[in-house]
Amino acid sequence: MTDPDIGSLETEMNRGFLHLLVLALLEKEMYGYSMVKHIERLGYKVEENTLYPLLRRLEKNGWIASKWDLREDRPRKFYVITAEGRALRSSLLEIWKNQNRILDEVIKENANVQQA
């Protein structure tokens, strides 16, 4: 059997996960670099050049809001979730939980079949 090319499939899976992850993280104000580092500490890696366009799209749809902070030596763009974003997040979480439940059940079914 050939080694499956997991790269493109992983990218597809990550797309939805990243949306959810960002919406979850932005419960408190964060800027791009701090998000990248935070996600890294959690044991996941997000490419910088993927994160910023994603933030931009979420902002365009009104799910997150942004403002520039010019107080420190370097201007930073901070993002935070909006009310619409929270509503979206809970819907997405429901979907994700349901998907997990289905997968768990199928895996259990398979285990039973193998035992029988």
Add this chain to the structure above:
Amino acid sequence: MSSKLEAYLEEISHYLSGRNEREEILSEIRSHILEKAEREFGGVTDASLEQAIAAYGPARKVAERYLDGRPIIAPAYKRYLFRYTTLLFAAHSLLAVFSVVFKENFIVFPFVFIPRLGIIEVFMYLPTAFLTDLGIVTVILYFITQSGKDIKLPWPKFAVELEEVKPKREFFMSRIATAAGLIVMLALTDGALYLFSRYGTIPRQPEKPAAPFHPRCRPAALPDRHRLVRRLDSRPPGQAFHPVPLGGRGF
């Protein structure tokens, strides 16, 4: 200090051109790269910026992530591109053949003008006609795609759909058939080329063998070409050449 960074941002900007939020996007990338260089590569220097830029990725790839990926022609309409072009080109070719046979111009307003063509001109005209047809169909499908509406286009069927034909996979026979087809096509092409070179065009009826000279034109009255050449060569330098009426008297 940050000329490399500015050059990098300029390159991204080049690919983003035309977008309103360009400055905002670039400011955010600048801020990120400066912070990354400082925290991860030991301060803002040319070397650290270079590392941070390399980690961020090639400019074009970065810019592409910001562009929405609406295709020029939606995937659902792609197969129409070739089908419609084929039909249009078939009609176009037919009109081109008519223009040869009937010796007329054809105008299909507003796109197609087919001038009165000779046989050889048709072969030069058809590739251009094909590109025109492809262009027309592409433009129509482009506007349909950009409109974002679900427009159901008619799907004209040919006599036999290619997908419906299930050829047996007999490689040996198919090779022989391909070779035979190739020989027939070559023979046709060569035959046509022979006719063109022999007659200049396809003869309508067998021509009578032409008489070598017109009956009233006596060979004795023709000028001697060699004498004409000598005459031209012997004219004084700088003097314009005035052609002498043919007829032999002047020589």
